Amino acid sequence: MTLQNKSLFELRKLLEQKEISSKELTGFFLERIERFDSALNSFVTVNDQALAQAERADEKRARGEKGKLLGLPVGIKDLLCTKGLKTTAASKMLENFVPPYSATVVTRLEGEGAVTLGKLNQDEFAMGSSSENSYFGPTKNPWNPQFVPGGSSGGSAAAVAAGLAPATIGTDTGGSIRQPAGFCGIVGVKPTYGRVSRYGIVAFASSLDQAGPMTRTVKDAALISEVISGFDPYDSTTSEKSVPAWSEKISGALSGKTIGVIKEFVEAKLHPDVKEQVDRALAMFKEAGATVKEVSLPHSDLSIPVYYMVATSEASSNLARYDGVRYGFRADFSAHPAESVEEFYCRTRGEGFGSEVKRRIMLGTYALSSGYYDAYYKKAGQIRRLLADQFMAAFKQVDVLFGPVTASPAFAIGDRVSDPLAMYLNDIFTTSANLVGVPGMSVPVGFSKEGLPIGVQLMAAPFQEQVMFDAALALEERAGISERLPNGY
Amino acid sequence: MISKDQILKIAKLARLSLNKQEEEQFADQFSAILGYFEQMSAVNTEGVEPLITPTEMEFHWREDEAVQWQNMGSEVVERSPDHSGKLFKVPPVVG
Numbered sequence: 001m002t003l004q005n006k007s008l009f010e011l012r013k014l015l016e017q018k019e020i021s022s023k024e025l026t027g028f029f030l031e032r033i034e035r036f037d038s039a040l041n042s043f044v045t046v047n048d049q050a051l052a053q054a055e056r057a058d059e060k061r062a063r064g065e066k067g068k069l070l071g072l073p074v075g076i077k078d079l080l081c082t083k084g085l086k087t088t089a090a091s092k093m094l095e096n097f098v099p100p101y102s103a104t105v106v107t108r109l110e111g112e113g114a115v116t117l118g119k120l121n122q123d124e125f126a127m128g129s130s131s132e133n134s135y136f137g138p139t140k141n142p143w144n145p146q147f148v149p150g151g152s153s154g155g156s157a158a159a160v161a162a163g164l165a166p167a168t169i170g171t172d173t174g175g176s177i178r179q180p181a182g183f184c185g186i187v188g189v190k191p192t193y194g195r196v197s198r199y200g201i202v203a204f205a206s207s208l209d210q211a212g213p214m215t216r217t218v219k220d221a222a223l224i225s226e227v228i229s230g231f232d233p234y235d236s237t238t239s240e241k242s243v244p245a246w247s248e249k250i251s252g253a254l255s256g257k258t259i260g261v262i263k264e265f266v267e268a269k270l271h272p273d274v275k276e277q278v279d280r281a282l283a284m285f286k287e288a289g290a291t292v293k294e295v296s297l298p299h300s301d302l303s304i305p306v307y308y309m310v311a312t313s314e315a316s317s318n319l320a321r322y323d324g325v326r327y328g329f330r331a332d333f334s335a336h337p338a339e340s341v342e343e344f345y346c347r348t349r350g351e352g353f354g355s356e357v358k359r360r361i362m363l364g365t366y367a368l369s370s371g372y373y374d375a376y377y378k379k380a381g382q383i384r385r386l387l388a389d390q391f392m393a394a395f396k397q398v399d400v401l402f403g404p405v406t407a408s409p410a411f412a413i414g415d416r417v418s419d420p421l422a423m424y425l426n427d428i429f430t431t432s433a434n435l436v437g438v439p440g441m442s443v444p445v446g447f448s449k450e451g452l453p454i455g456v457q458l459m460a461a462p463f464q465e466q467v468m469f470d471a472a473l474a475l476e477e478r479a480g481i482s483e484r485l486p487n488g489y
Numbered sequence: 490m491i492s493k494d495q496i497l498k499i500a501k502l503a504r505l506s507l508n509k510q511e512e513e514q515f516a517d518q519f520s521a522i523l524g525y526f527e528q529m530s531a532v533n534t535e536g537v538e539p540l541i542t543p544t545e546m547e548f549h550w551r552e553d554e555a556v557q558w559q560n561m562g563s564e565v566v567e568r569s570p571d572h573s574g575k576l577f578k579v580p581p582v583v584g
Contacts, residue, residue, distance in 0.1 A: 233551070
């Protein structure tokens with residue numbers, strides 16, 4: 001059976017109709033991981049309990065027990081704690097860390113019967129846009145292994161694109177779900193800030209981080225979003241707003257809906273193939289019955305500096321906990337004892353963190369330091385509010401905001417890694433959604449002339465994911481590429 | 490714009506040691522990055538309240554009562570690089 005490009009809904013039906021067991025299905029993906037992943041490097045850890053979990057799911061089904069994801073295998077980005085299963089954040093700092101608890105996202109997925117396949121590779125501490133910053137080596141793009149899968153959720157994206165997992169969970173702080181989803185030709189969703197609990201997710205920037213689904217289809221993403229969303233007493237930034245049955249209510253008929261094309265995004269310097277796909281998508285929206293109009297978000301041009309000031313400041317605080325005392329890496333002081341507590345911390349952190357992580361902690365430290373706080377951190381926060389006001393004004397005129405997700409298709413491994421600023425500019429279209437808190441998603445619509453996937457981005461007003469899913473479905477139905485697999489997969 | 494000296498000062502504040510390559514490259518990289526961020530100063534933000542939590546904050550109240558959290562204690566200490574009973578152990582610091 002060709003299962004590797006089937007959606008969660010299709011696989012669920014096969015399980016329900018007893019055409020396949022969860023044990024067989026999970027075994028199928030485990031075998032593919034073993035066969036293909038040494039070339040891709042998308043997994044950090046494969047769950048040696050996956051088959052046992054699958055068997056338990058089969059037993060539950062035999063007993064008549066239900067679960068929205070019963071018996072379906074899912075991969076988890078290595079930034080989310082999984083009880084008893086190594087969680088590294090792709091860093092030397094947490095290389096051997098086995099959490100004593102699971103993230104709420106993981107608990108909810110398992111609560112609906114999902115099977116955890118394993119932990120996926122990423123940029124270290126979610127800091128990067130290419131997955132080249134992993135302590136465990138880069139992940140390759142399955143469409144062309146000389147190219148990056150994007151980041152920081154590169155492993156999560158590559159695994160789904162290559163058919164090594166039917167769905168994965170990623171996290172998105174400045175675009176880390178949407179950009180790799182775009183580069184790998186899959187669906188990636190960043191929910192509204194406050195929809196999904198951050199409890200048990202290794203923190204990068206607390207006012208920006210959100211976990212979300214990475215899947216083959218829009219409806220799959222809507223289903224996973226339903227399962228993982230909802231108030232969590234362990235994360236006081238989660239909302240008590242009810243979670244709609246997005247996957248049930250979803251409809252690609254867009255008459256009465258307005259799509260707002262972001263002027264600054266489409267007028268930016270875009271790779272011609274990206275421009276072509278953006279234009280195709282606009283035609284698809286019109287065909288689905290939507291009205292298309294242009295909106296302007298002038299401060300979106302500043303989203304990179306604002307994001308990098310806010311995110312790095314929050315990161316400098318969040319990563320202060322890695323001090324070698326209570327868990328994680330500790331430098332070797334046996335030959336050369338530390339002469340001060342400061343030296344103990346400096347050597348541990350200096351050896352445990354990669355360069356990009358250090359760069360960002362230091363940028364944040366600088367932005368928050370006395371004499372610079374007003375010009376950098378406070379200023380960024382103020383512009384953030386002005387940007388949010390512009391977004392909310394736009395949503396009074398349109399239902400969905402639209403634009404490219406990246407300026408170009410995936411770039412070659414090694415191309416941008418030695419120029420941090422060039423790497424940061426990859427996030428030019430995605431950081432606004434995190435700053436403002438709105439939901440955003442990437443939908444694949446076509447390919448570049450070189451055969452690399454190209455996605456487009458949709459955003460909706462806070463907590464209005466339904467209309468975003470609807471518009472995405474309209475594109476997916478017309479693009480017709482959700483079953484495509486890279487050559488050889 | 491940013492000197493190597495400033496880089497070392499910031500690293501010290503952040504409790505980070507840098508390798509040779511980082512010491513060499515960070516000053517230029519920071520200068521380029523912060524130079525790019527200068528655009529922010531052109532925006533008039535007089536009287537604007539910074540936005541911290543992006544979506545509308547909801548306040549969830551509960552009784553302030555101490556609860557035994559699952560298997561606290563030894564299970565947590567076990568993960569430290571060195572421990573003695575229920576205590577985290579660190580090497581003696583000479584200074």
